[in-house]
Every structure is written in C-alpha cells, then in structure tokens.
Amino acid sequence: MGIKSYEGPRAEPKPDEVPLRVSDYMTRELITFDPDQAVEEVIEILIKNKISGGPVVNEGNELIGIISEGDCIKYICDSRYYNMPADSNSVSHCMVKNVETIDGNMNIFDAAKKFLEAKRRRFPIIDKGKLVGQISQKDILKATVQLKSQNWK
Incomplete structure (x- = not known):
C-alpha cells in the first residue's frame, strides 16, 4: 500500500510573537511623589520633567494616589486665586485617592x-501590592505604531 499524499510533518503553530501586553509597553522608571511633599515642589517637578502627573507612593512603594496638573491647578485656585491660605499644601490633601489600575497582562487594545471609557491619561500597574509601572495614552500610541510596522497591513 502506497502513500497517496504526503505533505511532510505538521509544524506546531507559532504563538503570536508580537508583544501585546501592557507590561511590554509600560513605563517602569517612574517619577513618584511622596504624600507629605509640598504641592509647589510637585509643580516644579512636573514642569521640569515635562510630565502631566504621577503616582503617589508610601515608603513601601505601595500606590496611595495620583497627583496631576489638574489637581495642582485646583490647589492654586483654592488658595492663591482667592488670596487665602490653603488648608494644607501637601500632596496627600490634593491627590486623587481612589485610583483605578490596569493589569500588566492586559492586552494593549x-x-x-x-x-x-475612563477618560484617564494614565493608569498605574500594580504587582503584588507594589507599583511596578504606568501605562499612558502615549505608550498605547507608541505600541500601535510599533505593531503596525510588524504585522498590520
């Protein structure tokens, strides 16, 4: 009995080699802020580093909030505009405390x-309770440009 048709051994299908996870594109080297830091100092750091905000962490590198340009502007409006002393000039009084995070294993799309949906500019990534990175809208755009060069038609 002969072989009618032989195409050779079947190759194992290759998994998608293009990285699609958030952790492949997130920023790992972050500028973070301390809850006791002065808002004026945060403003200077934001301007100097050309960033629009950043995570607030405690001594154990656990995320406790996020402070943004908008939070700093609100602080300025509440204190300087009305020429009244602010209740407190620490980050802990101005930051957003209820922070939504993204899983590092999430698909970038x-x-x-x-x-x-959330209308946010950045999402922190937490692993085992510690801040490990942050993904921004710009990181998503960079990822799509890189992916397009690899596999989009």
Whole structure:
C-alpha cells in the first residue's frame, strides 16, 4: 500500500510573537511623589520633567494616589486665586485617592478601550501590592505604531 499524499510533518503553530501586553509597553522608571511633599515642589517637578502627573507612593512603594496638573491647578485656585491660605499644601490633601489600575497582562487594545471609557491619561500597574509601572495614552500610541510596522497591513 502506497502513500497517496504526503505533505511532510505538521509544524506546531507559532504563538503570536508580537508583544501585546501592557507590561511590554509600560513605563517602569517612574517619577513618584511622596504624600507629605509640598504641592509647589510637585509643580516644579512636573514642569521640569515635562510630565502631566504621577503616582503617589508610601515608603513601601505601595500606590496611595495620583497627583496631576489638574489637581495642582485646583490647589492654586483654592488658595492663591482667592488670596487665602490653603488648608494644607501637601500632596496627600490634593491627590486623587481612589485610583483605578490596569493589569500588566492586559492586552494593549483592551487597555486603549479602558482609556476611552475612563477618560484617564494614565493608569498605574500594580504587582503584588507594589507599583511596578504606568501605562499612558502615549505608550498605547507608541505600541500601535510599533505593531503596525510588524504585522498590520
């Protein structure tokens, strides 16, 4: 009995080699802020580093909030505009405490959708209770440009 048709051994299908996880594109080297830091100092750091905000962490590198340009502007309006002393000039009184995070294993396209739904500019990434990175809208755009060069038609 002969072989009618032989195509050779079947190759194992290759998993998608293009990285699609948030952790592949997130920023790991972050500028973080201390809850006791003065808002004026935060403003100077934001301007100097050309960033729009950053995570607030405690001594154990656990995320406790986020402070943004908008939070700093609100602080200025509440104190300087009305020429009244602020209740406190520490980050802990101005930051957003209820912070939504993204899983580092999330697909970047799902993360892009989350950005649209939540109307946020950045999401921190937590692993085992510690801040490990941050993904921004710009990181998503960089990822899509890189992916397009690899596999989009």
